[in-house]
Amino acid sequence: MITCENLVKIYKTAEVEVVALQGLNLQLNEGEMVAVIGNSGSGKSTLLNMLGGLDRPSAGRLTIAGKDMLKLTDKEQNVYKRETVGFIWQNKSRNLVPYLTARENVEIPMLLHDRKKKRLRAIELLEAVGLGSRTGHKLQQLSGGEQQRVAIAIALANRPKLLLADEPTGALDTQTSDQIMALLRKLNREMGLTIVIVTHDLDLAKQVQRVVLIRDGRTSSEMILRTDEREAEDASGEETELDTHIEYAVMDRSGRIQVPERYLEAVGAKDADKVLLRLEEDHIVLRPIAQAGKTGG
Numbered sequence: 001m002i003t004c005e006n007l008v009k010i011y012k013t014a015e016v017e018v019v020a021l022q023g024l025n026l027q028l029n030e031g032e033m034v035a036v037i038g039n040s041g042s043g044k045s046t047l048l049n050m051l052g053g054l055d056r057p058s059a060g061r062l063t064i065a066g067k068d069m070l071k072l073t074d075k076e077q078n079v080y081k082r083e084t085v086g087f088i089w090q091n092k093s094r095n096l097v098p099y100l101t102a103r104e105n106v107e108i109p110m111l112l113h114d115r116k117k118k119r120l121r122a123i124e125l126l127e128a129v130g131l132g133s134r135t136g137h138k139l140q141q142l143s144g145g146e147q148q149r150v151a152i153a154i155a156l157a158n159r160p161k162l163l164l165a166d167e168p169t170g171a172l173d174t175q176t177s178d179q180i181m182a183l184l185r186k187l188n189r190e191m192g193l194t195i196v197i198v199t200h201d202l203d204l205a206k207q208v209q210r211v212v213l214i215r216d217g218r219t220s221s222e223m224i225l226r227t228d229e230r231e232a233e234d235a236s237g238e239e240t241e242l243d244t245h246i247e248y249a250v251m252d253r254s255g256r257i258q259v260p261e262r263y264l265e266a267v268g269a270k271d272a273d274k275v276l277l278r279l280e281e282d283h284i285v286l287r288p289i290a291q292a293g294k295t296g297g
């Protein structure tokens, strides 16, 4: 569904050039649901803007649903934005009109011309997001979580193949955020919708099967939901909370990897310019130089 190869985005302003994406690679299959996570400034929103056709990459390759995004004409890009992709933003004013009802809000972006069909489709969508009983409520009469559900219904209005969400739960409390995430998972499962969610919240990200970590405009590692049911025990034999995801570092063709920052921090190698590498029979040991003399592997 989505292939990013060596994707580069450079923003040029009067004084400086910012390289927001510097050779990002990402492959996403149709029907996958992925969370993209990274520190502020790592390039998450830039990536989402490229995927949504809101902006064009500077170099590299980006194909989405068979379309070469670097070669689209402006007209083709507009059709793509209208028909292939749906957006959910954290900032509600970008999604919603407060003085209209939930149903009227959902009807706005619809490409259907028949008023009755529009109305029926809007109600159907509001039912799908769990708001069947609120279709006639004005937006300002709805809670934050309910408003975000309306935003999701709007994003689905033109039957997109790809749903992009930028911090969709950023303004919501934990319980409401979990409900919105559960709704997105349901839509992914039941409609086969491909979903990309940008967040800086690792706990939230881990509610989906695949988490892609971006660092300095590149994919640095991925976490995939564990499928084994092993129970973890700590040294004292007590059960500890099992990490739900296994982390994989992304490796390029030259064998370069980015070790997750928190791993380096944990072993005191964050600022090191070299680490000791040792090949064991079936694994590779990486440790800070200061500890290199110690035994063990």
Ligand SMILES: Nc1ncnc2c1ncn2[C@@H]1O[C@H](COP(=O)(O)OP(=O)(O)OP(=O)(O)O)[C@@H](O)[C@H]1O
Pocket (backbone or CB within 6 Å): 011, 012, 013, 018, 019, 020, 038, 039, 040, 041, 042, 043, 044, 045, 046, 047, 200
């Ligand atoms: N329109 C723009 N013009 C110039 N620089 C930009 C523009 N948009 C983003 N940048 C820069 O590109 C880099 C990546 O920004 P981006 O917004 O993609 O990061 P992010 O990971 O989404 O951050 P956050 O979590 O804070 O939203 C940053 O250094 C940012 O300042």
